[in-house]
Amino acid sequence: xxxxxxIFLSAIAIATLHSCGNKDxxxxxxxxxxxETLSITSKLAGRISNIxxxxxxxxxxxxTLAYIDIxxxxxxxxxxxxxxxxxxxxxxxxxxxATKDQLTQIESKLKSGNAQLEFAKESFNRMQxxxxxxxxxxxxxxxxKMKLNMAQAQVDAIKGMQNEAxxxxxxxxxxxxxxxxxxxxxxxxxxxxxxxxxxxxAPSDMSIETISLKEGELLTPGFTLFNGxxxxxxxxxxxxxxxxxxxxxxxxxxxxxNPYTKEEFSAKISAIKQLAKYADITSTAPLYxxxxxxxxxxxxxxxxxxxxxFYLNATILIKE
Numbered sequence: 001x002x003x004x005x006x007i008f009l010s011a012i013a014i015a016t017l018h019s020c021g022n023k024d025x026x027x028x029x030x031x032x033x034x035x036e037t038l039s040i041t042s043k044l045a046g047r048i049s050n051i052x053x054x055x056x057x058x059x060x061x062x063x064t065l066a067y068i069d070i071x072x073x074x075x076x077x078x079x080x081x082x083x084x085x086x087x088x089x090x091x092x093x094x095x096x097x098a099t100k101d102q103l104t105q106i107e108s109k110l111k112s113g114n115a116q117l118e119f120a121k122e123s124f125n126r127m128q129x130x131x132x133x134x135x136x137x138x139x140x141x142x143x144x145k146m147k148l149n150m151a152q153a154q155v156d157a158i159k160g161m162q163n164e165a166x167x168x169x170x171x172x173x174x175x176x177x178x179x180x181x182x183x184x185x186x187x188x189x190x191x192x193x194x195x196x197x198x199x200x201x202a203p204s205d206m207s208i209e210t211i212s213l214k215e216g217e218l219l220t221p222g223f224t225l226f227n228g229x230x231x232x233x234x235x236x237x238x239x240x241x242x243x244x245x246x247x248x249x250x251x252x253x254x255x256x257x258n259p260y261t262k263e264e265f266s267a268k269i270s271a272i273k274q275l276a277k278y279a280d281i282t283s284t285a286p287l288y289x290x291x292x293x294x295x296x297x298x299x300x301x302x303x304x305x306x307x308x309x310f311y312l313n314a315t316i317l318i319k320e
Contacts, residue, residue, distance in 0.1 A: 031238035035229035080188035087181035265303040
């Protein structure tokens with residue numbers, strides 16, 4: 001019975017090879033259709049509010065895949081806008097100088113200071129005469145002199161404020177106000193950038209393969225939410241044992257065939273590399289000794305036929 005089963009399977013294999021419709025031999029090299037993969041993550045933590053795609057769906061570059069709710073962004077935006085208003089006010093004040101009301105207040109302070117200074121001068125003159133006549137002590141005379149100096153210093157300070165208000169702020173003050181405004185604007189740009197992260201956008205035309213989380217779940221920074229592949233980046237992966245690798249070289253042209261649709265197309269080898277781990281070997285026909293080194297052929301199509309349809313991990317054969 002076992003012998004009959006073996007003969008039957010061999011007959012099926014021979015019939016499959018002959019079904020290609022020509023006399024060209026199909027090699028034992030079977031490859032798999034592959035696409036360049038994409039992993040889409042988020043920079044910020046948030047709760048998934050909406051997911052707009054499903055697994056297996058084709059999307060275009062720029063399509064919105066999901067919306068992430070990040071409440072902290074709104075609060076930081078309000079803070080940034082408030083800081084900008086405050087900084088603009090400081091800068092306007094530095095450029096325009098004091099207002100009319102502020103100048104009036106300074107003039108009132110100056111009048112009051114001058115009145116105190118005049119009173120201090122009169123007191124000092126009287127006390128000086130009494131001190132010369134030895135009617136008061138040295139301590140009393142020093143106290144009156146100190147009050148005169150304090151009144152004079154107060155008047156000088158108010159005059160300095162008046163000059164600064166009339167002439168405008170110093171260059172250093174203007175530069176400081178500009179720096180505060182630039183810092184506030186930078187903070188707003190940072191928040192705006194974070195706000196854009198609420199929308200998960202497709203980086204290119206792609207097919208969604210897996211979606212890791214569901215609506216309502218928490219997304220942490222760097223966690224992959226979507227896995228997919230670029231359908232325009234098709235290539236073919238063949239594994240070849242060491243005993244046969246010398247039949248191939250980088251840049252070599254090949255003819256590939258789909259064993260199910262019988263479609264043929266041209267391709268070339270873009271890279272050859274050794275597979276260091278046994279787990280990386282995915283050939284459907286491992287006709288080699290386990291002691292042999294195994295190599296991978298990366299083959300890219302060169303045909304211009306855009307109607308060809310490829311599915312991930314579908315089988316492709318090399319025709320010789």
